[in-house]
Amino acid sequence: MNSRHTLFLFTLVAVVCGGTSANAQPVQGFVDLHSHLTAEHSFGGSWFSGTVEGPMDVAVQRCDGNFPGGSHAATRIPIASELVSGHGLFGGDTGWHLGRRRGYDRRQCRYVFGIPVPGTCPRPHFEDWPMWDAIAHQQMWYGWLQQAYQGGLRVMVVSVAESNFLCNNTPIGNRRYDCDEMNSVRRQVNAAQGFVSRNSGWVGIATTPAQARALIQQGKLALVLAVEVTQLFPSGDFIAQLDELRGMGVRSVQVVHHSDNRFGGAAPIPKLMSGANKVEFIMGESTRINDIVCRDGWGSTGKCNGDNFLNERGLSAEGQTLVRAMMERGMLVDVAHLSRKSFANVYQLAQQRGNYPLLYSHAHMWNTISGSEDRHEKFIRQDEIQMITNTGGMVGLRTGPEDAIQYGSVGNSCQGSTTAFAQSLMYAIDNGLKVGFGADLNGFTDQLRPRYNSKDCYSDYVRINNAGGPTELQKKGLAHVGLLPQLISDLQAVGTPAPYVDHLNQSAENFLRLWERSVSLGSSQSGTWTAWLNRDAAGGSGDWETLNEFVIAGQACSNPIGIECQTTSGVNWTQSGEVYTCDAAGGGVCRVADQPDGVCFDYRVRFLCPSGPVHGTFSYSATNTNSAQQNTANKNVLLSAGQSIQLGTCSVSGSSGSGDTYLRLYGPAGTQVAYSDDSCGLLSSLSYTASQAGTYQLRAGCYSSGSCSGTVAYTIQ
Incomplete structure (x- = not known):
């Protein structure tokens, strides 16, 4: 009997005998609210060195360092590869990354007079990668993930991320995939499902909080799928696309990422905008990342700083519809990367739905990070903390290398490390926030720095030596997912009071309760x-x-x-x-x-x-459609016999149009059953009651051979 069928029988016994229950004892352990398990399949599949699965000597084997060619972490312009890490020429793990071509060394031993040359025989060799500042080498290998699970990780929100901008700037010959962000989402969701299928003895995907509790009770790590892309649902019926992702198991979708989109404004990140400017100058192509306009309270434009000059855009009408749809489906509403104005708009929608809980999956505290140049609109201010706590929400605290202001009883003796993280942790909890990790591993970003550093953290260096020498975390920083449990231990080592550490060790339970409340407030139930x-x-x-x-x-x-x-x-x-x-x-x-x-x-x-009507929309721009008989935008819907549909570019909530629009409706047999030309001036609307069940097709076009555009809204009841 194979392992899959053994697992199946074990689970069957649990179901038949009552197995797990939503009323089980509270979960003990911590949550990571934001990391990237499937990142090797992003950015065209050409950026990361190493894979999630496979034995160590293969999955995280020694990389070639892109010399003389570029197999990974390379850009279309070679010199840009050396600078993209932000650590100076040859200073990071991109481009040639001289001196950092580490990983499991699989080379055969070399001998001189029968004596093996040191460093040439097969062995683990991870001194230089992954490290705290790795942005191009695997940090989520399954052996490390198991290490985190064994150390207390109980839930991980797996963020499926993509950047069309970065993908398009990798060498074409290196790419395994296209750069379409939504195609990448589907590919990565399938990869996550495949990973779980092959490792079902210790990990599973949860689509409900009850499933998450059941997985944890069975001794497994519960994964929750989320989506983080800039070009989210760029065209077409976004509600149908949301339901497609939900049907694939996705339970959270970030409305925006690095730039404004059809749904709302993004939190501008100045360093990213500056980098986008350079790319546009060198490559001669638009990134859209630096198109954000920031204004002060008087309406004057200025440099985006997260304080008085903020992104002028909030949620669009479509963005409000999308957020409401997520709430109606009991999904996790993640406000990460929203502009402050968009954040406030989502909070208003949350209030309207009985204080629907808001999740900020990876964030920094504005009041504990020093230096105005390091802060921006993605750092949570006091009024936004209040919004999250008012809804019973939660924050994933980013494990980044920022300098922190002294806040609590822990001495901040080593900036950017555990001692700095402790300041933000204590501040967040003291201000009423429920907190977990928002590590963002494999997220193209730096992590906590090492404390075992005689140059910048001498007192910590001495104390660590006196205590018996460094742990892997103290020596390398937060280099990979397996070190999250060591981060909790290191918080204790630097003197973080027990209540704050206990809070982290209860964060998985806090997350599950937030999710349960989201489901209970969702009208989809x-x-x-x-x-x-x-x-x-x-x-x-x-x-x-x-x-x-x-x-x-x-x-x-x-x-x-x-x-x-x-x-x-x-x-x-x-x-x-x-x-x-x-x-x-x-x-x-x-x-x-x-x-x-x-x-x-x-x-x-x-x-x-x-129990009530279902609504949908799709947008189009057309010309020469011969009154919606050719070159049309089409949408298929299923109707039961006796069900009614109303659709239009006018008269239906959410509809709009420009020009002389024309609509036609075709039945299951492929014949026309209704049409509309001029219902509201030159715009169109119609109603129809289905005489038989089946697939009906909505066709949108323009009168005669003219041009028009619009958003077709429809209601089925």
Whole structure:
């Protein structure tokens, strides 16, 4: 019997015998609210050296240092590769990174007169990478992740991140993938699911807080999927795309990242904007990162500083709709990277929904970081702390190398290290915040510096020697995920009072309670579940329970807002050990071709049908459509018999248009069932009640051969 089926039987026994419960004892351990497990698949797959999986001698083997070629951490302009790390020429782990070509040395021994040459035989060799300042070498190898889990890590929010800007500036010949950010999200989510499938004995993906508690009770690390990209849902129906990600298991989506987008304003980071200026000058292409306009209270423009000159943009109308949709679905609302104005807008929406809890997954405290040049709009000020605490929210404290102001009882004897982190930790907790780590490992950013440093931290250096010598963290800084438990120990070593350390060791429980409250406040839970449905026995090409067939059979609604998938024996799909798709918009699918052993279990699904109308939008710009008969923008929707749809570029909430718009609606047989030309002046709207269940197509265009544009909004009830 293979390990996957052994795990399956173990889980089945737990389910049948009552196994886990949401009423279990509080979880003991800590949470990392923001790290990047799948980063090797980002930036075109050409940036990071090393992989998450595989034995140490292969996954994190000695890199070639990009000399004379550039296999990783390289840019299209060679000299830029040497400077991108921010540590000066040849000073970081990008470009040639002279003296830092470390990792597991797999080379065969070299001998002189029969004596092996030191440093040439196969052995671990991690003195220089990963280090606290590594931005191009793997920090999330699974052996280190297990080390963190064994040391108390109970929940990790896995941020699926991408940068079209960085990807486009890597050498084309090095890339394994395209640079489309949403394609990268789907690819990385699949990679995370594959990782869990292959390591299901100790880790699992949680899509509900109850699943997270069950995984932890089974002795596993619970992963929660989140998305962090700049070009989020750049076009089309963003609600449908949100539901697509949610169906893939994603439970948090950041509205913005490094630049403004269709949903709102981003927190400008001056150093990033300066770098974007240089790239634009050298490459002659727009990055959009430096397009942010900052104004003071009088309306005057100035250099963005996070204090009096702030990003002028808040949430757009679409951004407000997106945030409301996340809340309606009980998702985690992460306000990281929002401009202060956008942050305040989200807080208003949270208040309207009974103080929906806000999560700031990776943040710094404005009042504990010294130096105005180091602070910017992403650093949380006192009024924003109040917004988070008012909603019962939580912060992931960034483990960055910033200099800190002395705050608490811990002497800040080594700036940028554990002693500086302790100041922010104590300040945040004293101000009522619930705090976990927001490490941002593999996040293209520096980490906490080492304390074992005779030059800059002499007193710490002496104390560490007197205590018996340095730990790996004290010597290398926060170099990889496996050192998070050592960071907690080092907080104790520098004298952090026990209540603050205890708070970190309770942070996994605090996060799960926040998530449970998010789910309870989400209106997606107010609906009606269908019966458990199973139309396909396992066999052949796989096991298929598709929404379309259940709608046509009259067994499910056409617009579900939730789905649950499990084997016919009652084991949740996330714990089956199989690669499986559970998507409210499509149903449940297990493909034999995706399984290592070529076998699928037999699954069943049920859908959560809304108690009220469902809304959606899609935007278009068109010309020469022959009154919406060619070159149209199309949207497919499922309708049950007797269900009504109203759509328009006017009259429907969220709709808009410019020019002479034209709409057509086609039924399941491919024939037109309704159309609209001029309903509100030159704009269009129509209503239709479905006579039969099936897929209907909305087609948007312009009258005759003219040009027009608009946002088609629709309501199904």
